Amino acid sequence: AEQDYLDRTPRSAAAQARAARVLPGGNTRSSLWAAPYPLSITGGSGCRITDADGHEYVDFLGEFTAGIYGHTCSELEQALTEAHRGGFGLSSHTPYEAELAEELAARFPSIDLLRFANSGTEANIMALTAARLVTGRERIVVFAGGYHGGVLTFGSGNSPVNMPFEFAVLPYNDLRAAEREFTASGDRIAAVLVEPMQGAGGCVVGTPDFLQGLHSLCNESGALLIFDEVQTARMAPGGAQERLGITPDMTTLGKIFGGGLAFGAFGGSAAVMGRFDPSHPDAIPHAGTFNNNRLTMAAGLEAVRRHLTPEALQALFARGEAFREALNARFAARGGAFHVTGMGSIMNIHAVAEDAEVRRDRLRLLHLRMMERGYYFAPRGLIALSFPLGEAERAGFLDALDTVLAAGGANSE
Numbered sequence: 001a002e003q004d005y006l007d008r009t010p011r012s013a014a015a016q017a018r019a020a021r022v023l024p025g026g027n028t029r030s031s032l033w034a035a036p037y038p039l040s041i042t043g044g045s046g047c048r049i050t051d052a053d054g055h056e057y058v059d060f061l062g063e064f065t066a067g068i069y070g071h072t073c074s075e076l077e078q079a080l081t082e083a084h085r086g087g088f089g090l091s092s093h094t095p096y097e098a099e100l101a102e103e104l105a106a107r108f109p110s111i112d113l114l115r116f117a118n119s120g121t122e123a124n125i126m127a128l129t130a131a132r133l134v135t136g137r138e139r140i141v142v143f144a145g146g147y148h149g150g151v152l153t154f155g156s157g158n159s160p161v162n163m164p165f166e167f168a169v170l171p172y173n174d175l176r177a178a179e180r181e182f183t184a185s186g187d188r189i190a191a192v193l194v195e196p197m198q199g200a201g202g203c204v205v206g207t208p209d210f211l212q213g214l215h216s217l218c219n220e221s222g223a224l225l226i227f228d229e230v231q232t233a234r235m236a237p238g239g240a241q242e243r244l245g246i247t248p249d250m251t252t253l254g255k256i257f258g259g260g261l262a263f264g265a266f267g268g269s270a271a272v273m274g275r276f277d278p279s280h281p282d283a284i285p286h287a288g289t290f291n292n293n294r295l296t297m298a299a300g301l302e303a304v305r306r307h308l309t310p311e312a313l314q315a316l317f318a319r320g321e322a323f324r325e326a327l328n329a330r331f332a333a334r335g336g337a338f339h340v341t342g343m344g345s346i347m348n349i350h351a352v353a354e355d356a357e358v359r360r361d362r363l364r365l366l367h368l369r370m371m372e373r374g375y376y377f378a379p380r381g382l383i384a385l386s387f388p389l390g391e392a393e394r395a396g397f398l399d400a401l402d403t404v405l406a407a408g409g410a411n412s413e
């Protein structure tokens with residue numbers, strides 16, 4: 001399978017070799033790297049993408065969940081063109097900015113006031129900064145397998161890239177461990193930063209008991225509960241927090257709300273977020289040339305109003321649930337070498353085996369075989385459905401999967 005990949009993607013290999021001369025690893029997103037080299041995707045339309053060698057794929061990755069609109073969208077194109085023609089980079093705030101803020105504050109129960117940033121990473125860094133300054137405490141509780149941005153990636157121990165915060169890295173979905181941490185250091189904990197579903201960690205869904213328990217621990221100790229909804233915001237108009245019925249103290253957002261452009265946002269109660277008002281006596285500075293980029297704000301506003309409607313989000317969630325169940329049914333019928341976890345339209349295929357190396361090889365082979373059949377998802381198994389991905393494409397994926405599994409394609413080289 002590996003040799004087949006090398007044979008059919010020489011232009012991706014060449015693109016990688018060229019790029020690696022000026023970009024360490026050949027690109028600017030470490031998450032895109034996969035041995036021997038990632039595909040070079042040269043274009044896309046709707047739910048389809050084309051690689052440098054001219055192969056077409058149905059895109060089941062959806063830009064790691066940010067690409068919910070697919071690759072072409074006339075309404076977003078028009079909103080961007082209008083904003084562009086109206087003058088961008090005006091050295092000022094813009095009406096788009098306030099309107100997008102109104103839309104998001106109305107949707108998320110936890111958000112009275114919010115601010116924009118350029119990425120989910122930045123949004124999380126600002127939320128943690130706010131929590132530390134507002135509580136006057138140092139310690140931040142996070143979870144192994146958590147991903148909140150490049151410098152906020154958590155394995156099981158502390159990592160030198162996580163400075164300057166003091167992190168306690170606890171096991172996810174283990175409320176007892178969190179209780180022990182709060183008993184030992186509750187009065188030093190500024191915040192708990194948690195994904196309602198760990199996305200990059202493999203689509204591990206947080207149990208309601210765990211997330212509710214964290215909420216109680218934070219309430220009792222005066223720490224702030226921060227939900228990172230950079231990925232899970234699409235689960236309902238008010239995000240996963242709406243589905244769970246839990247209102248955290250702060251919420252961070254990203255990805256889909258930029259309408260395809262770089263985006264981040266962090267928000268919370270007026271008491272906390274009011275500290276960002278420059279007229280506050282103890283104002284927290286937060287500037288950023290592109291925080292309110294007129295193009296991003298215009299695209300985001302159009303996206304929220306026209307595409308991220310309650311009906312559309314509900315339907316996408318239901319399609320995702322059904323697709324995950326269909327995948328699991330196929331895998332179970334073919335011997336159970338894989339299973340799929342996730343929530344709504346975001347899911348992750350996992351190989352099932354004792355040995356980590358066997359798991360890795362098995363998933364890798366499945367991934368290669370599915371790419372040969374024209375279906376694209378992340379090498380680590382991530383699938384994120386987009387709006388234009390239709391019934392026919394989903395059925396095609398399931399059929400291709402059947403063919404691959406029937407050929408033993410996931411068990412042998």
Ligand code: PMP
Nearest residue numbers: 119120121147148149199230254
């Ligand atoms: N939080 C979560 C849950 C994410 O999935 C990501 C990105 N994959 C981030 C934060 C970081 O967002 P960005 O890539 O926009 O910096």
